[in-house]
Every structure is written in C-alpha cells, then in structure tokens.
Amino acid sequence: MTTQRFLLKGGKVLGADTADLLISNGRIEAMSASITDESATVIDLKGSVVLPGLVDLHTHLREPGREDSETVASASRAGAKGGFTALSAMANTSPVADTAGVVEQVYRLGQEAGLVDVFPIGAVTQGLKGEQLSEIGAMADSVARVRVFSDDGNCVFDPLVMRRALEYIKKFDGVIAQHAQEPRLTVGSQMNEGVVSSKLGLKGWPAIAEEAIIARDVLLADHVQSRLHICHVTTAGGVEIIRWAKARGIQVTAEVTPHHLLLTDDLASSYDPVFKVNPPLRTERDVIALREALADGTIDIVATDHAPHTSETKDCEWAEASFGMIGLETALSIVTKTMVESGLLDWAGVAQRMSTAPASIGRYAHHGQQLVVGAPAHITVINPTKSWVVDRDLVLSKSRNTPYHGYELPGLVTHTFFAGQATMLDSKVIDKAVQ
C-alpha cells in the first residue's frame, strides 16, 4: 500500500461546519478549520459535503455463479462510484453462500478488488430452501466473520425455522435479515396488487403478503429476544407494524431501498421489465409513508438491493423477465432527491442512515464511524449543487438495468476514500492497481 496523503480542503463536514481533513496512513490524521501540508495532495471541496463512507447492507454481487451479470470486482467499482466503502454480498449466489468456503471466497474476492470492504451475508438455510439451517456458526467463525444472515430472494417462511434461526444467531450477536414475502399469497405475482395491476392484467402482489411476515417475525423476535432486520420495506402497513414493534422495545431494524423512495407502480404501465422488482414498486401513499418512516427513524437505513441482470433477462415480456434493478451508483442521488431536497433529512441524517446505522446493524466495526481525528478514513464527498444525467451505457456495473436511464438527478458523488486510499477522484474510479 502506498501512503499517499490527501488534504481535503473546505468541504462541509456532514453538511455543517467547513473543515479541512488530512488523510494519512488510512486514518484521519488531522481535522480543523485550516490545515496546510505540503506533502499532501490537496483537493478543493468548496461547496461539497463530506460524509463517512457509505455502507450498503444489501447488495447482489452475483459472484460466484452469474459473473455475466456482475462480479465482486465490478460491483466494487460501481460501489466506489456511488460513494460506498462497504458492501454486503447477498447469499443467493450459485453455489449459495451457505458454507464457510463460499463466504470466505467472496470475502477474499472483495479484498483482491480492494475498492470497498465486501462483507458476505450467509444464507439462513441450506440452498435457500427454508428447511435446514445452513452452517451459520462456521460462517460466523470464518475469516469473513459473518454476522448478517438472509435467504433474500426467498422468505424464511416456516415459522419454526425462523424461530430457530433467530435463537441460534444470539450466540455471536448476529441478525436475521428477512425477505418478508408470504409465498402462498404471491404465487406468480408480478407487481403491486391494486388499481394498476387490475388494468394491466398482471398478477397482483398484495401488501399484506409483506406485512403478515413482518408482523409474525417481530413477535418471534420479541419472544426469543433476538435481532431481526427487515429487508426492503415497501408498504405503509409494514411501517406501522415496525413502528409498533419499536415502541414495544423489540430489537427490529428495517431498510428501504432508494427505488421504493421514488418510484411507483404506475411505471409498470409501460410493461418495461426494468421496473419489475421484488418486492414490487408500490403506490404514492406507500412512498410517502416510507419517506416519513426513514425521516423519523422507524426505518433505520437505506440499502440498495442492487440487483444486476443481463439484458436478455430484461429485454423481453414482463412475465418472463427477472426481478431487480441496479442501484449502487444512483443511491445517494436518489436519497438527495427524495429526502434532502424535500427537507426530510439533513446530511447528518443521511450519514446516519447510509453509513453509521447499517455498519452498526452488520457489526462492521471499522465502518460508519464519526469523522474525527484517528477514525478510519472511509470518506465520501458529494457536491449537492451539481446534477447529472443517468446513462445506462455509462454505468460501472456489468449490467445496465437501471430504472433511472435519462433521469437528471441531484448530487454528484465526486470522491471516495476507502481506508485512506482514493477509490474515486473527480468522479473517476481509481482501481487498486493504479493506487
């Protein structure tokens, strides 16, 4: 590793006071109103906002198994571009991340790419089948030190399996991240069930299918006194249940995706599968409830659910298409648009929900820390006065299934520092070999 020093001058830390930051040896070496250092590379950040490096708790990196849609390395580049310094690799790879061997492989690939920390998420059950627990303890004890377990893509539907999993992970302070989807209520479902689905003739995906599982699982988590995390909440009703559970003292956290903060189910009217996602886009009323819940802390974090897919699985009929959209490179801009520009969150609030809280839920010790002298130099810089136009042909992800193609979005992420290394300078990702 090089020991390049960077002096970040004139940025607003968490959008508040202007300060200079000196980065050296992977840490914030100094931070004050005015620093001079002739050996450092000076970066002028006037007008920009300095945030702790973003942490994504929900990322599909597709490796091993579907390297045609994404690899750990390509997702790492997309992550750096979006201002992330840590990603959480979902377990639904091929083979499934249900053994220590697979999670160690993914972890190692992340280290080799060297642009972000890649924290593998372990499968709750073998093969994501919902029947037998996977090697949860072995994954927790592995080099990857897995703390988050999820069958994401599938719901841990059997209540007994869910209960046992919640109990088992208490041994090492783990958390179960539930994909809340009642399977019998969503057989063949294609989009949110409501006015739009009735007109389009696409099979409905009722909000209750999500809410019923959230309700069951907060009660289970309460009963066994364990940690539950609800992936990608999409409904106003789900928000109400989580609000109730938190008021009761249940250890539940929740995430919302950027796309569920912005997009609604009427986009399906185009039958363009770029808008086909699991869980589905909901209604305007749900979007408003999700934004309010993220603002008041009922929903703890924003997670991307970045889900790359090759073009042939999207360039087809709606019913044939895969579920999912990419989101790493647009996440902070979407949060800027929906939460900051609307006045619902300030930049400290964004840092809490996109860095501190997700790192805390995942027990990612070196991430999500306050920007203070001595802290690891995971830093993201956004210029909120600049806007940019999303072009699916220019994304760094290997897949192009962004729903925002052609959108002009506010907030340009310009710099990312990962453990003191510049992984992006002036919106250009710097690969490890170059560093």
Place this chain on the structure above:
Amino acid sequence: MRHLLSINDLSATDAIGILDTATELARINDGQVKKLPTLRGRTIVNLFAEDSTRTRISFEAAAKRLSADVINFSAKGSSLSKGESLKDTAQTLQAMGADAVVIRHSASGAAQRLADLEWMSGSVINAGDGTHEHPSQALLDAFTIRKHLGKGASDLKGLRIAIVGDVLHSRVARSNVLLLSMLGADVVLVAPPTLLPVGVENWPATISYDFDSVIPNVDAIMMLRVQQERMSDLFFPNSREYSRYFGLNSERMSVMAKHAIVMHPGPMNRGLEIAADVADSARSVIVEQVTNGVNVRMAILYVLLAGGPLEVGSN
C-alpha cells in the same frame, strides 16, 4: 393510428370509425364481392404464441378478403416453442418484411413490448395478451351489440350490458369494459368476489355478486369462459356451485328482457357457464359474433394499413 394494442389507443370517434368501416365492408361482402384488392402486396403475419383457433382463423380470413398475403406463425413446432425470445422472433419477421403482425401471447403486455421496442417497423395488432386485453374481440362485440340494439345510433348510449364470469383472468372483459363504457353503455360486472380483481372498483363499471338481480335489467348478457382449473386455485368450490350461481340456464334466460341478447366470445364450456339450450337459443348471437369478427378485423386492418376508415357508401 399505427398499432392496436389496447382500447385505450382509441378515441370514441376512432372506435366508431372502425365499426362503421366494418358495417360498410359487411355491406360490400353481402353484395357478393368476397375479396377486395385493398391490401394487395402487403404481408400480414399471424404470430400466435398461444393456442387459438377462432381468432387466428378470423384474422386470416379478414386479411385474405383484403387480398393481403398471410403468414401463419404458431407456437407449436415453431422456434417459439424452442425457447426463442420474442425479440428474436420479431426481428425475424421484420427481416421478412411484415407490414403488420397480429400477435396472440400468454404474457400481458407482449403486444405493447413488440410495438414499443421498435423491434419491427410494421403495425402491431393485439389479438389477446395474457390477462390484459383483446381489443378486436371488444370491437366485434360492440359491433354485434350496436347491430342488434343500437336502433341506428352510432354509439351505445343508454344500453346496459352485463359481463358475467371470470373477470379476473379475462382480457375480453378488460377490453369490453373500456370500449363499451367509452361508447356510452352502462356495464355491470357479475362474478364471485374471488374472480374480480382488487382495484376493479376503479373501473368504469358497476359490480354485482347477484346474477339473478341483474338479469331482468340488461340489454345484453356477455358470458365469459370459466376454466375448470380455476377450481384448484380455490376461486370457487366446484363447477356445480359455480353454475348454480353464475351459469346462464333457460330459467334465467326466461326473465331476460324481450329484446335482450346472449353473447359469448368462445370457446364455450356448455353446461358450465352457459347451458346448451341457451347457447343455441334464438336470443343467442354467438355464431353471429364469429361472422362479425371477420368484418371487424377487416375494418381494423383497413384502418391501420390503408390509412383510415372507409367512407360510408363507398364501393
């Protein structure tokens, strides 16, 4: 108008233009001129990725009576059954120079995808996409209703029409609700609550679970096909119970208004949603719907490919 994907593509004026064109074509046909030269040299592809007999034959007859060249492309035995994507199939048809594609597909929105993605330059006509729409069927139904009940009016104002049965899975119902209401008719949907979609309350139609209370008050009853396999998905307990509440039998037919007609898009399940003696009764216009279907589909092809509706009284 380039494509016909949904009734939403039409204004009331457009729809009446198609119905009037169909009336003119029927008049010309009755005058023994079975074939018109209008689309000579044009190629129309019937792309049927889902089994269908009557709609495919109807479009084929319509195209041939307008002197178009017709290529039939069915799912069975074709590259579609070998996993070829819709995109590749469309590009193949484009390479062969199709002027229009009539598409039947099991996926809702397939016709719109074909049109929107510019995979081909010709017109796209939706001949039924999944559980979404079947606009040519709605147009032929409106044509049939107008002919019997319209009293010379161009639209359907003041008429009351019941659509009965599996509305949830019916593309015929979706297109008919849009078209009949646009033309001024009052539409009532009659079905068990399980076979009505969530969100149906926003459709331009009223809802009833009680067939018997609706029957005396409507001018036309359109029965929808109910598939036996819906039972296994718990939509209703068994076919006998379905028939008892929602089947059109001769007792129910006897309380219909004197002038009222019975319709069915076919294929029928005789004995399930419709009794055989009702299907074969004097009130039934089911066979005539098939005849009208050819004229209406000729009108659709005419309007899309020959540049607009036919002038009334032309030769």
